[in-house]
Amino acid sequence: MTQITLALTKGRILKEVLPLLETSGIRPSQDIAGSRKLVFQTNIENFRLLILRGVDVPTYVQFGAADMGIAGKDILLEDAGGGYYESLDLDMARCRLMTASSKDTGIGEGRIIVATKYINVARKYYAQKGRQAEFIKLYGAMELAPVLGLADEIVDIVDTGNTLKAHGLVTKELIANVSARLIVNKTAMKTKFEVIQAIIDRLRGAL
Ligand code: PRT
Ligand code: MG
Secondary structure, eight states, X not given: OOOEEEEEETTHHHHHHHHHHHHHTOOBSSOSTTOOOSEEEBSSTTEEEEEEOGGGHHHHXXXXXXXXXXXXXXXXXXXXXXXXXXXXXXXXXXXEXXXXXXXXOOOOOSOEEEEESOHHXXXXXXXXXXXXXXXXXXXXXXXXXXXXXXXXXXXXXXXXXXXXXXXXXXXXXEEEEEOEEEEEEHHHHHHTHHHHHHHXXXXXXXX
């Protein structure tokens, strides 16, 4: 039998994806939320789930260690790897990738400093806009950077906007709308087509 592995993003995406799996008739052998395990068999024979950091999902799928994965579009835009198809928009964990800055910052002339976790996305966006910028990589708490004078602008995820507001920041430009996506390794899509298609159909049917 063909073994299929689906890599899930832990955290807020997992929270929304678990009910989708349930509706799709995919039941983990143990309660995922209440366990520290990272690999779960399911009620479907030879179909298992992995629980990963979002940034690692495209890597596992690119190299075929997982056949399929679910990750935020923000992670996919930032990922330079490729080697997978984006097969389904799950329309979950919706948010926006935006630029933001302090309220009192004027229209920046000349070179600005941009702090972000999304370095590749930011580079591409500012280049596209023809704006001179330098980039500082951060791993979290982007909203602190303009407050402490580390950067003029940030590129970050915005949902309600409360996080920015709490730090006296305002959103400026929309870079991309974000939601959770299903990705599939390109080789697996060919060699395991029927089994993978059956799982995509299950998920699509449950949306
Ligand atoms: O744990 P890890 O370091 O891997 O990442 P993480 O802690 O950011 O993961 P998690 O569980 O937050 O999930 C991240 C994924 O969820 C992202 O890749 C997005 O695709 C999606 N998502 C949806 C969000 C949000 N909404 C969101 N609001 N990811 C992060 N946020 C954060 C944002 O970074 C900011 O700090 O929430 C804050 C903004 O929210 P508002 O409502 O205050 O605007
Ligand atoms: Mg987290």
